[in-house]
Amino acid sequence: MFLIYELLAIIFLIFSPIIFLIRIFLGKEDIKRFKEKYCVYLNQNYHETVWFHGASVGEILSVIPIIKNLENNKKIKKILITSSTTSSASILKKIKFKKTTHKYFPIDEVSLVKKFIKFWRPKVAIFIDSEIWPNMLNNLSKEKIPIILINGRITSRSFNRWMLFPTFAKNIFNKISLALPQNQETIKYLKKLNVKKIKFVGNLKYFGEKKVEPKSSFKNIFRNRKIFCCASTHNKEEIFIAEAHKIARKKINNLITIIIPRHIQRTNSILNELKDKNLNIITRSSGKKLRPDTDIYIVDTYGEVNQFYNLSNLSFVGGSLIKHGGQNPLEPARGKNYIIHGPYINNFKEVYNQLLKLKIASKINNIFMMNKFIEKKINYKLPQKINNKLSSIGKNILKNNIYEINRFLK
Numbered sequence: 001m002f003l004i005y006e007l008l009a010i011i012f013l014i015f016s017p018i019i020f021l022i023r024i025f026l027g028k029e030d031i032k033r034f035k036e037k038y039c040v041y042l043n044q045n046y047h048e049t050v051w052f053h054g055a056s057v058g059e060i061l062s063v064i065p066i067i068k069n070l071e072n073n074k075k076i077k078k079i080l081i082t083s084s085t086t087s088s089a090s091i092l093k094k095i096k097f098k099k100t101t102h103k104y105f106p107i108d109e110v111s112l113v114k115k116f117i118k119f120w121r122p123k124v125a126i127f128i129d130s131e132i133w134p135n136m137l138n139n140l141s142k143e144k145i146p147i148i149l150i151n152g153r154i155t156s157r158s159f160n161r162w163m164l165f166p167t168f169a170k171n172i173f174n175k176i177s178l179a180l181p182q183n184q185e186t187i188k189y190l191k192k193l194n195v196k197k198i199k200f201v202g203n204l205k206y207f208g209e210k211k212v213e214p215k216s217s218f219k220n221i222f223r224n225r226k227i228f229c230c231a232s233t234h235n236k237e238e239i240f241i242a243e244a245h246k247i248a249r250k251k252i253n254n255l256i257t258i259i260i261p262r263h264i265q266r267t268n269s270i271l272n273e274l275k276d277k278n279l280n281i282i283t284r285s286s287g288k289k290l291r292p293d294t295d296i297y298i299v300d301t302y303g304e305v306n307q308f309y310n311l312s313n314l315s316f317v318g319g320s321l322i323k324h325g326g327q328n329p330l331e332p333a334r335g336k337n338y339i340i341h342g343p344y345i346n347n348f349k350e351v352y353n354q355l356l357k358l359k360i361a362s363k364i365n366n367i368f369m370m371n372k373f374i375e376k377k378i379n380y381k382l383p384q385k386i387n388n389k390l391s392s393i394g395k396n397i398l399k400n401n402i403y404e405i406n407r408f409l410k
Contacts, residue, residue, distance in 0.1 A: 001168035005134055009109040016107060027265070030086050036104040039115040047077035048121045050409065053105055054128035056085045057302070058328065062151055062204045063128055064095065069402050071098045076409070080120055087264075091303045108133040117143055124408045129153050129182075134172045141175040146408045150401060151204040152181040154189040155325065155347055162193060170194035180404060183350040201401055203351060207394030208334040221290055222311055226252050226378050229308050229337065231260040232327035233318035237342075238270045240321055242277050244370040245295060251375055256290070258308050260299040262318060262327065267300040309335025313380040316340050316370065319347075329355060333390060336382035340364050340373045358386050 012019075020037070023029040050070060054060045060083055070076055079100040081092065092102045106112045113135045125140050126148045140147055154162075162169040173193035181187050182203040190198050228248070230241050238259055245257045261270060267283060274281060279295040282288045284304075290297065299308065309315060315332035319325065320342035328348055329339045339361040345352045355361035360382065364370045 001165055002134070002138070002171070005168070006110055009107070009135060013107055013109045013112070028086065030089065030104075033089070033104060037107055039106050039112050039119060041103070041119065045078070045119055045121070048123045049078045049080040050076055050124055050126070051080045051082070051120060051122040052126045052128065053082045053131055054088070055131050056083060057088045057091050058205075059083075059128040059131070059151075060088045060092065063126075065207055065398055066150075066204075066402055066405065067097070067100055070405070071100065073406075073409070080122070087302050094303055105133075108135045110135050110139065113139045117145070124148060124405070126150050126405065130155075130158060132172060134168075137172055137175045146177040147175055148405065148408065149176050149179040149181075149190075149195075150405075152179050152186050152190065153183065153347075154181075154186045154193075156185075156189075157325075159189040159192070177408070178404060180401060185349070199404065201404070202393070202397040203328075203330065204397055204401060205328055205330040205351075206334075206390065207398040208331070222256065225254045225256045225290070227308075227312040227314075228255065228257045228374050228378060229260070229312035229315040229332070230257060231305060231308070231315060231317060231332065232262040233259055233316075234262055234322055234324055235266065235269075237318050237321045239273055239277075240367060240370070241316065242274050242279060242296065244367045244374060246277070246279070247367070247371040248374040249295065252378060254292075255374070255378070256294060256297060258297045258299060258312070260305055260308065264300045264302070267298055270298060306331065306335060309337055312337055314338050314340070314374065314377045316364075320344050326352070329361065333360060334394075336387060338362075338373075338377040338380040338382070340370065340377075358389065360386060 020029050020034050024031050024034065052063050052067065054063065060081060067079055070079060076099065081100060081102045082105040083089065084105050089102060106116045117139060122145055124146045128150055130153050137147060170193055173195050176195050177197065179190050179195045179198045180201050181190060181198065187198055187200060241257060241259060249255045261267065271281065280291065280293050281296045281298065282294055283298045283300050285300045309332045315337040317327050317329045317332060317339055319327040323344050325347035326341060326345035328351065329341065330351060332339055333355060339355060341352065341361065341363060343363060343365060352361060362373060364373065
């Protein structure tokens, strides 16, 4: 099966220039940096690296506190972060690092993987969430480089895909030196996938920096408005949200609904879907000022989600009204928001169960239930006791993750 996978990787490599040109045209690749995916770098690397890899923004942001901690270790000379998306690259540009650099993850083809490992000389390779690349793991293992899966997450859907080729899957996963899963379901699947060493420490996203006071520019934009924040929304959910807003605005003066799509490339299609809803809508990228009658504000820019959570008291977390499995609700929880979600939350079931126990989340099934919670929770104040509990959980999880990583760096 490895031979078949490698053949497919070679075929992809051959056609990749065409694919990347199309993606550059669509704004999904960085024309100045896409060569990094072929391991073409401008500068030399003279140090062993501690290497982190995550697919996109959420995964990368979850390990920033760990990276900041490791940067204080004098024995570590260089930290490398790789990712696959332009959105993650743009977010990382805004973060000040001492020893950390970002590059794009290479195409998972053997010759490029070997070139990457030789150039960056990772002392340890840390993969975040569910980022498993067969050729990379296989070659790291051959070089006896420890592989850690941090904040690991395997859903039933992804497990079933891996098990279409069980021998192949087990041969990949048994290369992992240590898995730190984020939930009990993942532990079950990792055991079946032949991971030998597993230690449960919890979901890294429980930890977050202290709630930062929103920038004055944000405060000024939304002054005197009642904010309902809808984040990580998917196709069809925006219509649902718009209808709930239309009902709620009859009772709540100055209500504004902020929509932050999971994929901002969908902004034009969202505008088209909502154009007949008799709503005043503006996008963040337009630079237009809010008017008193502005109903919906679509955030089609990167890196500002937490600012909006810090302004609002109530959030809807998307991917949960459709059969997607939900998105992680911990960011709005850390922003002291009450959280509402749809019935489809299998991807983060354990996190939602914890929030339900703390009585800071509720399930909705229809527009009228969403409207009910908008009216009831728009001025919600998170009890300090619950905030302290979430903070304590997060600090312990972060501490345990750092401890396990440091064991490989001695």
